[in-house]
Amino acid sequence: xxxxxxxxxxxxxxxxRSSLEVLSRMTQLAxxxxxxxxxxxxxxxxxxxVDEVQKYGASKVYTISDPIFENHQNTxxxxxxxxxxxxxxxxxxxxxxxxGTKDILGALAANTDAxxxxxxxxxxxxxGGIKATRPVMAAKILSDNEAHGDNILVxxxxxxxDLNESPTEAEVVDIDFSFDEGDLxxxxxxxxxxxxxxxxxxxxETIVAAGRGAKDDExxxxxxxxxxxxxxxxxxxxxxxxxxVMDPSLQIGQTGKVVSPQLYIAVGISGAIQHVAGMANSxxxxxxxKDPDAPIFDIADYGIVGDLYKVLPPFIEELKKIKx
Amino acid sequence: MKFYVCIKQVPDVDAPIQIKDGNLIQDTDRMVxxxxxxxxxxxxxxxxxxxxxxxxxxxxxxxxAKETIxxxxxxxxxxxxxxxxxxxxxxxxAVYANVLATFFEDKEYDIISCxxxxxxxxxxxxxxxxxxxxxxxxxxxxxxxxxEDENLVVKRQGDSGxxxxxxxAPCLVTCSNDMxxxxxPSLKGIMQSKRKPMETIALSDMNVDxxxxxxxxxxxxxxxxxxxxxxxxxxxxxxxxAEKVAKLLDEEENVI
Numbered sequence: 335x336x337x338x339x340x341x342x343x344x345x346x347x348x349x350x351r352s353s354l355e356v357l358s359r360m361t362q363l364a365x366x367x368x369x370x371x372x373x374x375x376x377x378x379x380x381x382x383x384v385d386e387v388q389k390y391g392a393s394k395v396y397t398i399s400d401p402i403f404e405n406h407q408n409t410x411x412x413x414x415x416x417x418x419x420x421x422x423x424x425x426x427x428x429x430x431x432x433x434g435t436k437d438i439l440g441a442l443a444a445n446t447d448a449x450x451x452x453x454x455x456x457x458x459x460x461x462g463g464i465k466a467t468r469p470v471m472a473a474k475i476l477s478d479n480e481a482h483g484d485n486i487l488v489x490x491x492x493x494x495x496d497l498n499e500s501p502t503e504a505e506v507v508d509i510d511f512s513f514d515e516g517d518l519x520x521x522x523x524x525x526x527x528x529x530x531x532x533x534x535x536x537x538x539e540t541i542v543a544a545g546r547g548a549k550d551d552e553x554x555x556x557x558x559x560x561x562x563x564x565x566x567x568x569x570x571x572x573x574x575x576x577x578x579v580m581d582p583s584l585q586i587g588q589t590g591k592v593v594s595p596q597l598y599i600a601v602g603i604s605g606a607i608q609h610v611a612g613m614a615n616s617x618x619x620x621x622x623x624k625d626p627d628a629p630i631f632d633i634a635d636y637g638i639v640g641d642l643y644k645v646l647p648p649f650i651e652e653l654k655k656i657k658x
Numbered sequence: 659m660k661f662y663v664c665i666k667q668v669p670d671v672d673a674p675i676q677i678k679d680g681n682l683i684q685d686t687d688r689m690v691x692x693x694x695x696x697x698x699x700x701x702x703x704x705x706x707x708x709x710x711x712x713x714x715x716x717x718x719x720x721x722x723a724k725e726t727i728x729x730x731x732x733x734x735x736x737x738x739x740x741x742x743x744x745x746x747x748x749x750x751x752a753v754y755a756n757v758l759a760t761f762f763e764d765k766e767y768d769i770i771s772c773x774x775x776x777x778x779x780x781x782x783x784x785x786x787x788x789x790x791x792x793x794x795x796x797x798x799x800x801x802x803x804x805x806e807d808e809n810l811v812v813k814r815q816g817d818s819g820x821x822x823x824x825x826x827a828p829c830l831v832t833c834s835n836d837m838x839x840x841x842x843p844s845l846k847g848i849m850q851s852k853r854k855p856m857e858t859i860a861l862s863d864m865n866v867d868x869x870x871x872x873x874x875x876x877x878x879x880x881x882x883x884x885x886x887x888x889x890x891x892x893x894x895x896x897x898x899x900a901e902k903v904a905k906l907l908d909e910e911e912n913v914i
Binding site: 405 | 669671672675677680682751755774778779780781782783784785786787788789790791796797798799811813814816817818819820822823824825826834835875876877878879880881882883888889891892893896897900901903904905906908911913914
């Protein structure tokens with residue numbers, strides 16, 4: 335029996351949904367292959383999250399708590415992850431593919447001599463390894479990959495698997511950890527625009543994204559009102575973040591965030607390939623654009639050809655009625 | 659200040675791609691400097707123009723990749739090292755990182771940089787792997803760089819905001835292509851690039867442990883992405899369109 339271990343990422347006091355998606359998948363693989371599904375939580379106070387983690391089938395939960403984990407810093411996180419790998423010796427160690435994961439995954443693989451596949455959209459166990467599918471070439475095509483070894487790291491795109499509850503009574507193992515801040519060569523000076531009450535794009539169920547067509551104040555207000563009615567996260571195309579109209583952290587696409595909400599509404603976005611690479615996995619896509627030939631219509635489930643300044647006000651009103 | 663920028667030659671992702679029997683068929687005349695690496699080169703040039711120093715690019719790849727090295731030299735890099743490989747190799751990120759780690763063993767540098775990922779595989783692993791091998795402090799996904807005293811100050815895009823991190827040299831940073839517009843080489847730059855020093859080292863002559871040259875991960879094939887079918891496109895009066903689509907989202911899709 336081998337161990338399938340899942341890293342549970344915590345951000346702003348909440349477990350990231352993508353971690354629980356990976357845990358759901360790992361539990362399913364463990365059950366059908368006679369392995370054990372385990373999880374590790376690394377946070378200032380990791381035990382706070384054990385109850386939620388055991389809902390998704392982890393039979394053992396490792397906790398590592400230390401004040402150093404208040405903000406993401408790669409050195410202590412690497413040390414903690416390497417330590418839990420020593421302790422749990424996972425055959426597969428799964429991660430949600432967050433920015434925090436991207437920052438450490440290669441280093442962790444180098445540090446522990448593990449094989450690694452990043453940003454996969456599907457994975458399964460094979461003899462002596464895993465088989466996984468990854469979107470490549472700006473997400474235009476898919477590659478089939480295999481990784482072999484005793485320890486394999488895999489990071490999984492958010493939205494690739496559904497949450498699946500299968501509650502267990504988990505054994506909790508608290509791992510001793512200490513980190514001397516003097517060992518930090520890098521200094522985290524500041525975090526700008528921490529999201530606070532904003533909805534995290536990579537975790538959002540609904541996203542309203544604005545493009546060049548909505549760059550003036552009136553367009554922005556309409557887009558924000560639409561997002562607010564739908565309780566959606568706000569996103570942007572590169573054109574808007576480059577123009578300084580929206581914060582760079584809101585950029586969706588190959589160079590920004592990869593998202594996979596249930597509903598994606600693209601307002602005034604033409605649909606450049608780099609943008610599409612970041613949102614094509616959304617379940618339902620709605621595009622509003624006045625250019626009937628905009629490429630976004632090729633991938634949208636529902637396309638509205640029209641001027642957003644004329645379409646959005648009645649659309650917002652209709653949605654408000656439905657929400658009431 | 660000595661900058662090394664690790665660059666890679668990649669297929670142009672905008673060129674037509676076909677898949678035949680699970681293999682990628684691409685126009686091999688359309689190979690380009692990885693866009694994220696181009697941003698790393700640009701940033702190194704800007705910082706050395708401001709603070710003095712030298713930019714050297716390093717590339718691991720086949721003979722053909724010399725064109726890409728010339729591009730970086732034409733942009734303004736001072737010199738280059740080309741670690742030559744066979745034409746067809748099955749290297750994963752870990753192999754590249756191991757080869758580069760061997761190269762850097764006896765080098766002196768202040769900053770090593772590279773793109774945050776390569777645009778063909780989008781793996782995003784080699785940078786932090788290399789930092790780990792060289793025991794360097796590092797930051798990934800930089801969207802802004804500056805130099806203050808002896809520190810490289812990195813603005814990086816994290817999960818919940820932009821983090822400002824000071825790294826003492828020597829250090830490593832991986833760059834997003836959101837941070838700048840890489841310059842287009844001038845004619846003068848292109849002419850000068852031909853006279854700039856380029857050292858060529860055959861990978862087989864380097865003292866790289868054989869065991870790290872066999873990749874732990876393999877691409878076993880390629881397949882088409884199931885295409886999203888274009889859905890329904892509506893034209894007409896805004897009020898009617900708004901009502902129709904809102905209703906569909908609510909009643910058919912159940913996503914409101």
